[in-house]
Amino acid sequence: MTNDSLDRRADALARDSYYEATASRPLADDPMLDGIHEADVCVIGAGFAGLSVALECRARGLSVIVVDAHRPGWGASGRNGGQTLVGFAKDEVIEKQLGLDGARAAWAMSVEGVALVRERIARYGIDCDFTPGYLTVATKPKRVPDLRAWMEAASSRWGYGNLSWLDTDAIRARIASRNYLAGVYDPLSGHLHPLKYCLGLADAARLEGAQLFAHSPVLEVVRGSRPVVRTATGEVRCRFVAACGNATLGDVLPAEVASRIAPIASYIVATEPLGRERANSLIAGRAAVCDNNFFLDYYRVAADHRLLFGGRASSTGASPAQLGEEIRQRMTGVFPQLSDVKIEFAWGGFVDVTRNRAPDFGSIDSNYYYVQGFSGHGVALTGVAGRVVAQAMAGETGAFDLFAKLRHARFPGGPAFRGPALELGMLYHRIRELF
Template sequence: MQTHVNSYYAATRNYTGDFPVLEESVDCDVCVIGAGYTGLSSALFLAEAGYSVTVLEAAKVGFGASGRNGGQLVNSYSRDVDVIEQRYGEKSAEILGSMMFEGADIIRQRIQHYDIQCDYRQGGIFAALNKKQFKGLAEQKSSWERYGNRNLQLLDAKDMAREVGCENYVGGLLDKQGGHVHPLNLALGEASAIIGLGGRIFEQSAAENITYGEPNVVRTAKGVVRAKYLLIAGNAYLPQNLDPRVTRKSMPCGSQIVVTEPLSEKVARSLITHNYCVEDCNYLLDYYRLTADNRLLYGGGVVYGAREPHDIEQLIRPKILKTFPQLKNVKIDYRWTGNFLLTMSRMPQFGRIEKNAYYMQGYSGHGVTCSHLAGKLISEVIRGDAERFDAFASLPHMPMFGGRTFQAPLTAMGAAYYALRDRFGI
C-alpha cells in the first residue's frame, strides 16, 4: 500500500481517511486515471456538468506533485506568452494568453464555492537577483497587462527590502492574482466535492491495462471500469508501460522542499512582511513562503530523471541561508522530494490518444494553476467545444532528446549551462 510521503502537508491534512479500493465492475461516462490536480479538476468540472465520473488512483489522492509542491499559485505557463508568440505565432499567443490567469481564478472559485480549508493567501512575488532579470520582469508586467492582469506592481530594491527580509534582490514583481495554498488540503477538498456530486474515487487502484474502444475498458488488479470517455492524467507518476505514446515525450524530474520549525510571529513577518509567496527568476529557481503556522517552507533544485537525493536538507539549507542568513540556527522539521513532469518545449502536452480518449500532462513546474485550467478544457471537449483544448493540442509535442537512456544526463548538462548564466547574470 502506498501512503503519502512524510511531509508537512501529510502531517497537517484535513482528511486522514481512505477512499475505497476498486473491487467491482463500474460503468460510467468518464474514467479518469490519476487523482492529482489534473484528474480532480477534470472530474469535478464533469461531475458539475452531470456526467458520471470514476477516478482511479494508484496510491492516495494527492500522492504525487499535487500533494507535495510548494503551494504557489503562479500564473501563466513554464514558457511565457512572449516565447509562445515567437515559437508558435501570434494566433497561438492570443488564445493561450487569454487563458493564462484562468487556472488561479478556478482555484479561488473552488475554494469559495466548496468551502475548502486550504490556507489560501493572496499574492506572489517574482524576485530579481540582477538587472537583467528586473528588466525581464518589467517586460513581463507589460505583457501580462496586455492579456488582462491589472493586479501587478513592479517593486524596486527598496520595495523588495520592505517585503522580504533579504538583501539579495534588486527588484521584483508583485502579482496579486497569484497566491499560495496548502496543496494537499486543496486536492482533498476537491475530492470531497466530487464525491458530493456523485462521483466515485478509488485509491490503491492502479490502472494496469487499457483497451481503447467504445467503451474504453480500464482494468485494475481487482476491478474494471468501462467508460465512454477516458482521460489519462498520471503526469510524472504514470507508469511508462501503460501507454508509451503518452510517456515517451516527457521526463519526470525531482524537486526538494524543507519546512522549518514554527517561527515566532515577529520573525515570520521579518522574513515576508505581507505573507506573499516568493520565487526568484533564475533558470533553476528557488521558491519559498510561510505556512499557516509560521514555518518557512523552502524549495529548490532539480534532480533530472527523478532520482531520490541522498540528503535533502544538505541540498536546501545552503539556499535558505543564502536568502535568510539570520536563520542559521533554525531547525528543519520536514524534508521531502516529489516529481514533476518536464517536456522538451516546457509547454503542457494535451492531446487525443483515440477519438474518445485524452491525455493532459507535462506542466514543467507550473502545474498548480495550469492543471486546473486543464480540467475545464477537457470538460469543454467532452461537452462538444474543442477550440481551447485544441489550441494546446496543436502545439508540437517534441520527444525528449537522448531517449530514456540519455535524456536525464543531457538535460542536466543543459541546465548546468543555464545555471552558470544565472550565476553571472547573463
C-alpha cells in the same frame, strides 16, 4: 527510470512531508477497483487535474469513476510548493507557437484557473490556507531587464494588467533580504497548502457523485468506441478516458506521448515554527516568492508561521536528506537572520516537465484525452485542464484545440537514458548561471 522505480523514489521523497504531517486524510482510503464497472468517463489519476476533470464532468451530468495507483494527492498535487499562479512556465513559447491572439486567450484561461481555485475553495469550504500575493524577483543585474520585459509583455501583449514593478528599495521593503534587485508583484496569484486543497477537491468530487478508487494502478487502456480501463482486479467500461497521471502515469499512454515529459525532482524544507512576529518580518503580507533564475528558489510563510523553502531541481531524485543541508544553505543565503533556525521537514517529489515548458494537452483518440507537462504551474492550470477536457467531451472543443496546437518534442532516448541526458542538460544550465 522505470515507473516502478519512479514510484519507489517518489514514496521515499514524501516520507518527511510537512504537508502529510499537517493535513487530515480520511480514516479509510477509497476502495480498490474490483470487478466490472461502467461510467461515462474514467479518469486516471486523483490529483488536481483528474479531480478537476471529475468535477467538471459531473457538472455536465456525466457519470465519473476516478482510479488512482495510490490515493488522492499522493503525487505532485500533494507535495508541491503551493504557488497558485497565472501564466505559464515559458510564456514566450506560448506566444511563438499560438500567435498573439492565441497567447492572449491562453493567458485569459490561466487567469481563469486562479479564479477557479478561489471559487472551489469558497464553494466547497476547503480549508487550505489560501493567501493572495506573489512576488517574482531578480537576483542578478542581467535578470532585471528580463523581468521588466516579462511584466511589460504580460500587460501589453497578453492582457494581464495587474502587475506592479518594484525597484531595489521597494522589493527590499517587501522582503527582508539584500539579495534582490527588483521585483514584480501580482495580487491575484498566491499560495496554499496543496495537499489540503487536493483532499478538498476529492471530497468535493465524492459529494458531487464521482466514484473514487485507490491503490488501483492502471495496467492498460483498451482503445475503441467503448474504451476499457483495466487494473489487476477490475475494469471500467466507459465512453471517455482522461489520463491525468503526469510524471508517474507509467505505460498507460503511447510511448510517443509519454516521452514528451520527464520527471524532475524538486525539494522543499520547512523550518520549525518561527512565531507570528518573526515570520511576518520576512515577507510583507506573506506573499509567495520566486526568483527568475533557470534553477530557481521559491518560498513562502505557512499558516503556522514556518518558512517553506524549495528548489534544487534534479532528474535523478536524490533524497531530501542528501539535499536538505544544501537547501538550508540557500535559505540562509537569502535570510541570514534564520541561521539559528532548525529544519523540521524535508521532502520532495517529481514535476512533469516538457522540453519547451509548455503544457501538453491532447487526445490519443476522439474519446481518449490526456493532460500533462504542467512544468511547475499545475496548481491553477490543472483546473483549466479539467474544464477544457470536459468541454471537449461535450463537443465544445475550442479551448482544448487551442492548447492542442502547442507542438512538443520528445526527450531523447528511452526511460533508462532520459535521466542521464537530463542531468547533462541541467549541468549545462547550472554552469551558465554561474556567469
